[in-house]
Amino acid sequence: MHGRPRKALKPEDEAASSAKAEKLRSLQAQFLANHHNHIYSKEALELSAKLLEINPECYTAWNYRKLAVQHVLSNSDSDPHSIFNDELKLVESALRKNFKSYGAWHHRKWVLSKGHSSIDNEMRLLNGFQKADPRNFHAWNHRRFVAGLMERSEEDELKYTEEVIGANFSNYSAWHNRSVLLSNLLKRKAEGYFPKEKVLEEEFQHVHNAIFTDPDDQSGWFYHLWLIDQTVKNDAPLLVSSWPSHGSNITLIGDNGLRGCGLSLLNGTLSDTGALPIILYFNQAVKGINSSSVAIKSELLKEELVWKPLSMNNSNTAQVWVVYLNLGNMELQQSKTYSVEINVGHSSGILSANGNHYGDPSQISFEVFVETTCTKPTEGQVGKRTTWDDTNFQKIDHFQELDSIATANQNHHIPKSSDWCIEQIVKEITNFRDLLSEYDCKIGKLTLARLLTALDMLSSPLDGKKSNTEEVLQLYIDLMKLDPTHPVYYKDEHSLILLKQITSTRDSLLPYCYYHKDATETFTGHVCLRLQNLSLSRMGSIENLLWVQMLDLSHNELQSIEGLEAMQLLSCLNLSHNKFGSLTALGPLRSLKSLKVLNISYNELGSHSIDTRRYLCSSPVAHTEEFTWDRIEILTGSFNAANFWEAFLIFGSLALTELNITGNAVADENFRSFLVKVLPTLKWLDEEELS
Amino acid sequence: MGELATEKHVRYILSVEKRKDNFESVVMEHLRINGAYWGLTALDLLGKLDTVDVDEVVSWLMSCLHESGGFGGNVGHDPHILYTLSAVQVLALFDKLDVIDVDKVTNYIVSLQNEDGSFSGDMWGEVDTRFSYIAICCLSILHRLEKIDVEKAVKYILSCKNMDGGFGCTPGGESHAGQIFCCVGALAITGSLDLVDKDLLGWWLCERQVKSGGLNGRPEKLPDVCYSWWVLSSLTMIDRVHWISKEKLIKFIIDCQDTENGGISDRPDDAVDVFHTFFGVAGLSLLEYPGLKPIDPAYALPVDVVNRIFFTK
């Protein structure tokens, strides 16, 4: 019930309602009796019509009308035209009663699809209805159906949206329909709609009229954003970054000829299995990554490689793909340099989710150097625990030549954008600056921030132009105050821009990089990226952080680590003092085979009744994971599977040696004993050494 | 701010079931199964499902079941996928799914999938992404999801995606919060949320919050309590619910209560009904309002009911 005032009925109205109810009840009873007995007499039909005029929502009565039509048509030589016409009339009067009746609209569609009725009347009827309620989505749906039946051109329908918008720009439905029609016209390069540049310029003009007339009316907002996207987007998938990056030198440190023992990298332990990851990071989800679409040439390659998509979903597409070179049981020569050459997309096969072909064949070459060491890796030694205090870190003055740290400006796969595209964005920036000089509005600021971000993306960092990140960050700070309903939306955007700024060059990254020393004041040699205490509410720029093995994200406002699964080298992670509200939020960690140390202390695990990551984490409720009953039963015994399945899913697939989970509601004694069972590799739990 | 008038809402919901003398209740008679689902789920969230006579409800439900395996909206009404889901949900609430012939109900739903992956609502062929959600949700509850072509079903839903990241009834249809719930829910249950443009859709959804704190279903429309569920559950599934002000929305829903006679309405001071009462309570549950059982954003059933379905051997 919508829009009916809440007030007690007067006695006389109560009586009238009761009488009406009695009448309707008896109509419905008679109708149902006719329906069940297949009675399609004139009287029975009239009765059903009467019922539908009073209650157009009674779907069974519409079904009955269809049966009756079929019955009458099969049993006599009656005129189908007039039979169907009667139905159209009935629908019309039902719609006048209730414009939003699904059953009535579908009945009309059913009648028209039979092809016995004139459709000339439809547009007239629709124009009337749409004038009365220009936002009714049933009418718009019906209009699209009728336009199809009539073979009315998309150009004509586009003109109709122009008329509607001309009469009143505040009509989201019309802008929506315009985007649908225009997409089609642009896609098939219809006459007058090619090249797209000219069309888009006109559309920008068009939507400016709406936004600049009343910036607080949302009708044009999303259309404008869509136009920006149409201007800057690249349909073809591109490689954004990789690990190792092109031209890098990787030093592997090991003893015993690397065989069967730990394999170190950047002086940090990479993996016990001696597997060297190769990570490809694309600008969108792709499929078709395999040994033919990505060719690897190297002496280190001894077997067919199987690429794995890093995704929590059922689709075989992913933005990040990984493969492991198995060096563990290979006879590697000490002090020798092995070269690896990867050719991405030189043969076809890599496709976006929409079926667009990979657009930028590229080559990644890097060198692997094997070095012997006489000391065993410190990791795993009894009595030592990873600590994250400030005293454990020492600033790095400058990066070593060999440090495999790749930032945005070193990723060479930056697509060349057209001059038109940049000019158009610059033009829009001017327009929105003008708007803001007259009226301080949220959509003005937000759009300006987005446009400046788009411009930074389009301009190559190599051409020396100053980036706009400082201004964008300030815009988002202003927006948090200007629009207090959605502060976290702007905070999230602010975090993403901040991370982009930090990871843009080696110089910008340097202040956040530290050497880590352990409790005994010995340098472990780990390079730790410390992004702690930055008010980050969202993680991003992961494409620039693929090299990171030790990451400190503590003392932020993070509640998810979406995308962190790409950081395949990560072995130590500090997430303490954030806002993680559920174990499923840790889902990305399941893909991190090198992860050994996790600090998740002082979060909100177990404090929330609603889990917002439940469907973004691989799980049985989303059909992305089978539940392995046998294992959990062995593990849990007395634990209730419904309460422990998240912990089982997350920790059951990790091989942690250290875990700190204190300061979370979930971490009671029962839970800790579950963790000890599910993590047999664990040596430290909550700063206590396990015996 | 006022508080949730739990006791009054429970009494209101129980009274609606019995009330048959006014015009509104007769008009709604053909969808009584939906009404039962709304009322009973709200009662469960309020912690009062035990006040209901289970056998009475179940035997009435079963009298709505047709030979085809589909349920009608009430005794004597034709089968339709809309009412089949409600029936299955109510049976799940009571842990009584064993009273139906699961294969038969499954066959009914499977028979409604079309060549392009879409679903019809019944034999008369109305196609709508609402029916895609219903089919997927219902089969998942029955552990029979593999009986349909899930890949095609997902592909069809994606063909209804719009420039704003939302979804419509059919390809080209305008985005609408109710429709978005259905499509996002269907993608959630089939493990396909990677196909949703979460930031774009999240922004569109969070912009549904208007000054009063309430949510509307489309741009430039009035706020309405039922969108507390559709917008919120969608935002929850894509983990963007922190983009709206929870406090303001709680206040809006509380303001829509009839504190005298119970029940919740679409907007403050409008007439209450069981539909908005359910969506108001469900919205508050998603907002972690104290004292309410948590609800699952995709299955629209209490979390413990969903967990019982998936985590009991």
Ligand SMILES: [Zn+2]
């Ligand atoms: Zn409503």
